[in-house]
Amino acid sequence: MTTTADNGVNVQALLEARDVLKGAPEAAQFTWRATSTWEAGVHSTTRIQNFFGLGQEQAHKTEAVFDADHPEVFAAADNGITPIEYLLVGLAGCLTAGIASVAQNRGIQLRSVRATVEGDHDIRGILGADPDVRNGFNDIRVTFTVDADASKEDIEALVAQSQKRSAVFDALTNPTNVAVEVA
Amino acid sequence: MLERGRVANSWRRERWDSLRLLTPNWQTRLPGAHYAGPDPDGYMTRDDVVAFIDGYAAASRSPVRTGTEVTSVRTADGGYHVTTGDGVIACHTLVLASGACNLPSVPALREAVPASIEQLTPFDYRDPARLPDGGVLVVGASATGVQLAAEIHRSGRPVTLAVGEHVRLPRTYRGRDVLWWMDATGVWAQRHDEIDDLERARRLPSPQLTGGATLDLNTLAAAGVTLAGRLAAIRDGHALFSGGLRNVFALADLKMTRLLDAFDTWAQATGRDGEFAPPERYEPTAVPASSRLRLDLGSGEIGTIVWATGFRPDYRWLHVPVLDAKGLLRHDGGVVTASPGLYGLGLPVLRRRRSTYIHGIEDDAREVIGHLAAHLGL
Incomplete structure (x- = not known):
């Protein structure tokens, strides 16, 4: 090698x-966490920063925000994937x-x-x-x-x-x- | 030497009828005893193995006390007290040679199987004629699983085989038994302290071999056995199989090819290439167009589950704290360093890869007993 x-x-x-x-x-034993909020229609945002592991609370360096929606062919606003x-x-x-x-x-x-x-x-x-x-x-x-x-x-x-x-x-x-x- | 039953007890009582030894006859040897019959390339039947071990016990005049079950081992007076049905034996040193396959290892999800399904382990299974009518789910595709799947399928019962990670090997390669190659090329001589991940080597599933022709998953699928992924869960009376079948095929195919490459390299490097038939490569394991993910256990499609999910040792009688979290003996090449005077023999990859097989005992026993004698100051 x-x-x-x-x-x-x-x-x-x-x-x-x-x-x-x-x-x-x-x-x-790790626990990964996300929190989400309904925005409007079928659009929601999900935020991720904290998780648990190595026996204590941990955090990513920055919070990440994800938009979830549906495309226009689903008659939705397509604010995200x-x-x-x-x-x-x-x-x-x-x-x-x-x-x-x-x-x-x-x-x-x-x-x-x-x-x-x-x-x-x-x-x-x-x-x-x-x-x-x-x-x-x-x-x-x-x-x-x-x-x-x-x-x-x-x-x-x-x-x-x-x-x-x-x-x-x-x-x-x-x-x-x-x-x-x-x- | 204490034996709970008769000599070769587990081969007499805990093996199915058609099982043959996976090592060829010429390789099935014990110190001073080797096969001398007409079929050195054949594989011993269960009865042949019993006769071989029985004959060895007699010829070596081993002081075997049969019918003597050990019920407890404890440390005492700088040594050990071994309690048997026949009284207590005090000893300075003790060799545990009780084996690695005392109990079938069955996953906890067996509890969720509906009562209408008969569940068997390889210890309960004898021959397919004794199975209930209807389909059979065989869980596990190592040596036991592929052999039982083939045999049960031949009896006319539809068989589904749940396949997790496995070791694929051809029975013969370039005209020689694949286990000849393992021995000759030095794979089996590799020592326990030279192996990168020893724990992994020790828990490697037995290769897909039979005492006969090559039996791989392509052979089984061509015969009509349905291949499914690893049995992942039983939920609401349905068996759920992993969708990762393609990758367990890929892993096994790649590993087999790497091993065969190593054999070819060895043959060239040692100038022996001309002794063997030309190199061969085998078809990749064919992935079903759509592998089955679910089987309704209440539909009557299958009547039996055979758990070919491995074996584990039984140390319930051992009251010395020398087991790991998985219930396996902690030892360094057979020397139980945490408890002086205690030794293990006859375990997978005990001192070398060869230790897993019958003829591996010769070197292992000599070295372990050498340590034991030194411990006694002999």
């Missing part, structure tokens, strides 16, 4: 954290971070990583037009184009390993218990 590759990922810190958290599972499109943002961001980290750990220098992410969605589900159609995505396809100092097989292995360790890939491919309540 070479150590000259620099993808800007501090793999050493991640490996050290892995070793520490192996013996301290309680510190590994559709909520389901945020899932594509999450998946692309997570897999790309994984590729950079795994490449760093394997000593592979990346020059560019591009992904196109497509989710097929039959909207008859959310419209209640056909009870046999599900609300969510039927299929998601991700295509990576990676330029790196590595063989095709090594790049395929990077992409495979990034899926294996991806939070969002797991969240989309496996069921999760979701509790929605009224305060």
